[in-house]
Every structure is written in structure tokens, then in C-alpha cells.
Amino acid sequence: MIAKELKRGIITENSIFVLALGLCPTLAVSTSVKNGLGMGLATTFVLICSNIIISIVKNWIPGKVRIPCYIVIIATFVSILHLLIKVYTPTLDSQLGIFIPLIAVNCIILGRAEAFAAKNNPATSLVDGAVMGLGFTAALLILSTIREFLGGNKIFDLMVIPGFQPMAVFILAPGGFFVIACVMGLINYFRGKKGAKAKV
Amino acid sequence: MxxxxxxxxxxxxxxxxxxxxxxxxxxxxxxxxxxxxxxxRQGAIDAVFPEGFKIKEMNDDGGILPQKYWIAFSDDKLSGYAFEMAGSGYAGDIRFMVGVGLDGKILGLTVLEHHETPGLGSRVNEVASTKYIWFPFGGDDKTKPWFTEQFEGISTLRPIGVEKSAGEWHRLSEQARAGLRDRNAVSAITGSTITTAAFTRAIERSVSKYLEELGGYCCPATRKKREAEAGAAAGENGEETEGGDDS
Known part of the structure; x- marks a missing residue:
């Protein structure tokens, strides 16, 4: 069951490559593996916490004000997380800067609250938050590895190929789009192939 | 209802x-x-002066000088000042500490806070590593970010140039670096000229003014005298010790 859930979060319902949610922070922080990892884990934390709380309180929230309520809950966790990051890893705070507070408006989190946590019990919501967060983190890791290598000849701040001239465009937003498009295309190509085979 | x-x-x-x-x-x-x-902040102050300097915090009433600045002694002789500055970067203010010698040349610079884009402007703190992923134990282990290192030796009394075409400091040859120094210029971070200019502009705007005000040593006395001459009260007091660029 866990393997199935993991596959759902990381591959079949991957938030970036399949659902195409949360692309703004993805473009912004997938410039280096360190940033991508930090952002992915931070988002996973918020996703798990908000999913649990929302699935607990869902029955007491009137439908008309559910979105503002969800946003308040999400923003609360983001604020608390921001304080914790400032205490424990100030360097991550200075690297990610504005994108930590902006986790509050990441569509994946509100998306999971609305699509999953509001209809399921706390335990399954926890699992959903965890696997979706891991999927987001995995996607960020893939993108940031490619972008940091092509744009800076580095992976995890370590040099890769001696004498390789990095292409700065991959660190910039356009390069981010190129990489996301290529990876998405590849994934769809292979999934399409598999689907076609299954039909035959 | x-x-x-x-x-x-x-x-x-x-x-x-x-x-x-x-x-x-x-x-x-x-x-x-x-x-x-x-x-x-304490680490930043220590880092902008060469080792062995004794550092003393000074307070001012926030006229021309910032409310708080630091003076450093080497062998009991006044050898430099440190100021906290703020320059407007691509996203919000960049706060940094700059140490200046008596000749107006920068001794060191450390970034305290910035909100620049990750991967672009945030590279102000990037350490140019020569370690390879295949063998992470070799290579030299630098600790100073290359961007701030290139400010050392730049004069604050002249305009500071920002050069884009030269390439980034950490990839330049010794000759190219010396050329930059001669032209009193720094190399821009690729794709982040605004961030780079935030530093040079803040320094150009304030440091020479501060140094002039400080005269040589013992600033408050000189300052009081000048103020009396001008017969004008010092400007508004801000609460923060921001680089005084609003004075």
C-alpha cells in the first residue's frame, strides 16, 4: 500500500510533472540542488501539517468560507516553519529568502487541502501529504540537478567536469522552462509508450 | 442570518x-x-578587518554618521572603520558590513542580509569551490565568497565601476584581476548586475562622506565643532543603524 501511495505521489500524480502545480516556486528555487532540497522538504512539512489539521476540522468549517480557512491554516504553518528555519538553518533562510513565506500560496498545498484532506480522514491525509511532498521534492531534485550542472557546472556546490563552460541561461527563468518542458516531455513519452503497449 | x-x-x-x-x-x-x-553581525564585523585588529563600537547621534559604527586598532594605532550599509538590490535592501582603511581602501566586506533571487543575486555569498564531485576531498578549500573578496583593495574615494564583459572574478586570471583593481572596478555576478550595483552605489554614496566627516581620528570632537560652525542641528534620528544612506 505504501509503495502504491509512493508511486502515486512521485510518478503518476507528480505535482510538478503531471499536475503542473507549484511551478512558480519550482522555477525560482530549482537553480541549485541545495535550494531545491530545502524547498522540497519545507513544502513537505507544511503539506503534511496542513493536510492533517484540515482533515480534522473539515466538518466544522462552513463550505462558503472553507478556502479562506484553509489559507489561514496553511499560512500559520508556513510562518511557524519560517521561524524554525531562522533558528536552525539561517543560511537556508538567506538562500531561499522570500520563497519560504511564499510556500503559503503554493498551489500544491491548497490543491491537496481541497482535493484530498477535505474529503478524507487525518491518517490518509497525512500519507497523502507525505507522498505528494516527496514527489515535489523528487521533481525539484531532478530539475535542480540538471539546472545546476548545465548552468553552473556544479552539483551540490561541487564542480563536475573540468573545463566545461556553463550556460548561465539554465540558471535563469527561461532555462527553467526549457528543463521542465524537456523532463515533462520525456515522462509523457515513456508513459504514452507504456499506455500504448498496455492497450495492445 | x-x-x-x-x-x-x-x-x-x-x-x-x-x-x-x-x-x-x-x-x-x-x-x-x-x-x-x-x-x-559580530562575525561580520570581525570578518571585515584583517586578523589581529582590535575593534571598538562607536555611537553617534545619527547626523551624517550612522548611529553605530566601529573603529579598529592595529598595534594601538587607528587603522580602519567599519560601517553597516544598505543598498537597494533587485528585491529589497541588501545590508552589508564594509571595513575601510584610513586610505579609503576597502579592507573587507560581508553580506548581512539580502532578499535576492536564489541562484542569481543570492550568489553574493557563493564560495568559488574547486572541489570536484568525483573527488570531494581534493582541491583548495576557500571560505571567502569570491564576490565580496573582490572588493578588497577597491578605493571608496573614487567611483567604483561594474564590469560585465570581463567575466566573474573567480574565473579571472591574476592579470585580469589586477586590471580590474587598476580601474577601481568589480566584476558583476552574471545575470545580477542590479545586485552588484547595489553594493557599489551604496559604498559610493556613503563611505567617502563618512570618512570625510571622521577626518582622522576622534571624530565626535571634530564633528561637534563643525556642527557648531554650521549652526544646524543634526538631521532626524532613525531608530535603526542602517547604513545611514537616508541621512
């Missing part, structure tokens, strides 16, 4: 709980965050 009240109640209650939780978290972390920031 009762429906409306229900909506208001639900939202109010959730907001109250949320506010309480954040307040609690803030209360429990604020001392530690302040301590971390204080330590970072």
Missing part, C-alpha cells in the same frame, strides 16, 4: 487560533533568532 454569523464565527475562531499559535512560536524563538543575528 444565522448562516452569516456561522461563517463569521468560523473564520474568526480559526484566525484567533492561528494568531495565537504564531504568537506563541514567535515568543519562543525570538530570543534565539535575535542571538543568531547578533552573532552574525
Amino acid at each position: 444565522t448562516d452569516t454569523i456561522k461563517l463569521i464565527l468560523a473564520l474568526t475562531l480559526i484566525s484567533l487560533i492561528a494568531g495565537f499559535a504564531i504568537g506563541k512560536a514567535n515568543y519562543r524563538t525570538k530570543d534565539r533568532i535575535a542571538a543568531k543575528q547578533q552573532a552574525a
Whole structure:
């Protein structure tokens, strides 16, 4: 069951490559593996916490004000997380800067609250938050590895190929789009192939 | 009607709980965050002077000089000043500490706080590593960010150039670096010229003014005299010790 859930979060319902949610922070922080990892884990934390709380309180929230309520809950966790990051890893705070507070408006989190946590019990919501967060983190890791290598000849701040001239465009937003498009295309190509085979 | 009240109640209650939780978290972390920031600032002051300098904090009433600045002694002789500056970068203010020798040349520079784009402007703190992923133990282990290192030796009394075409400092040859120094220029971070210019502009705008005001040593006396001559009271006092660029 866990393997199935993991596959759902990381591959079949991957938030970036399949659902195409949360692309703004993805473009912004997938410039280096360190940033991508930090952002992915931070988002996973918020996703798990908000999913649990929302699935607990869902029955007491009137439908008309559910979105503002969800946003308040999400923003609360983001604020608390921001304080914790400032205490424990100030360097991550200075690297990610504005994108930590902006986790509050990441569509994946509100998306999971609305699509999953509001209809399921706390335990399954926890699992959903965890696997979706891991999927987001995995996607960020893939993108940031490619972008940091092509744009800076580095992976995890370590040099890769001696004498390789990095292409700065991959660190910039356009390069981010190129990489996301290529990876998405590849994934769809292979999934399409598999689907076609299954039909035959 | 009762429906409306229900909506208001639900939202109010959730907001109250949320506010309480954040307040609690803030209360429990604020001392530690302040301590971390204080330590970072102290580290920054130490880092802008060469080793062995004795550093003393000075206070001013916030006229031309910032309210707080630092003077450093080497062998009991006044050898430099440090100022906290703020320049407007691509996203918000960049706060940094700059150490200046008596000749107006920069001794060191450290970034305290910035909100620049990750991967672009945030590279002000990037350390140019020569370690390879295949063999992470070799290569030299630098600790100073290349961007701030290139400011060492730049004169604050002349305009500071920002050169884009030269390439980034950490990839330049010794000759190219010497050329930059001769032209009193720094190399821009690729794709982040605004960030780079935030530093040079803040320094150009304030440091020479401060140095002039300080005269040589013992500034407050010189300052008081000049103020009396001008017969004008010092400008408004800000609360923060921001680089004084608003004075």
C-alpha cells in the first residue's frame, strides 16, 4: 500500500510533472540542488501539517468560507516553519529568502487541502501529504540537478567536469522552462509508450 | 442570518487560533533568532578587518554618521572603520558590513542580509569551490565568497565601476584581476548586475562622506565643532543603524 501511495505521489500524480502545480516556486528555487532540497522538504512539512489539521476540522468549517480557512491554516504553518528555519538553518533562510513565506500560496498545498484532506480522514491525509511532498521534492531534485550542472557546472556546490563552460541561461527563468518542458516531455513519452503497449 | 454569523464565527475562531499559535512560536524563538543575528553581525564585523585588529563600537547621534559604527586598532594605532550599509538590490535592501582603511581602501566586506533571487543575486555569498564531485576531498578549500573578496583593495574615494564583459572574478586570471583593481572596478555576478550595483552605489554614496566627516581620528570632537560652525542641528534620528544612506 505504501509503495502504491509512493508511486502515486512521485510518478503518476507528480505535482510538478503531471499536475503542473507549484511551478512558480519550482522555477525560482530549482537553480541549485541545495535550494531545491530545502524547498522540497519545507513544502513537505507544511503539506503534511496542513493536510492533517484540515482533515480534522473539515466538518466544522462552513463550505462558503472553507478556502479562506484553509489559507489561514496553511499560512500559520508556513510562518511557524519560517521561524524554525531562522533558528536552525539561517543560511537556508538567506538562500531561499522570500520563497519560504511564499510556500503559503503554493498551489500544491491548497490543491491537496481541497482535493484530498477535505474529503478524507487525518491518517490518509497525512500519507497523502507525505507522498505528494516527496514527489515535489523528487521533481525539484531532478530539475535542480540538471539546472545546476548545465548552468553552473556544479552539483551540490561541487564542480563536475573540468573545463566545461556553463550556460548561465539554465540558471535563469527561461532555462527553467526549457528543463521542465524537456523532463515533462520525456515522462509523457515513456508513459504514452507504456499506455500504448498496455492497450495492445 | 444565522448562516452569516456561522461563517463569521468560523473564520474568526480559526484566525484567533492561528494568531495565537504564531504568537506563541514567535515568543519562543525570538530570543534565539535575535542571538543568531547578533552573532552574525559580530562575525561580520570581525570578518571585515584583517586578523589581529582590535575593534571598538562607536555611537553617534545619527547626523551624517550612522548611529553605530566601529573603529579598529592595529598595534594601538587607528587603522580602519567599519560601517553597516544598505543598498537597494533587485528585491529589497541588501545590508552589508564594509571595513575601510584610513586610505579609503576597502579592507573587507560581508553580506548581512539580502532578499535576492536564489541562484542569481543570492550568489553574493557563493564560495568559488574547486572541489570536484568525483573527488570531494581534493582541491583548495576557500571560505571567502569570491564576490565580496573582490572588493578588497577597491578605493571608496573614487567611483567604483561594474564590469560585465570581463567575466566573474573567480574565473579571472591574476592579470585580469589586477586590471580590474587598476580601474577601481568589480566584476558583476552574471545575470545580477542590479545586485552588484547595489553594493557599489551604496559604498559610493556613503563611505567617502563618512570618512570625510571622521577626518582622522576622534571624530565626535571634530564633528561637534563643525556642527557648531554650521549652526544646524543634526538631521532626524532613525531608530535603526542602517547604513545611514537616508541621512
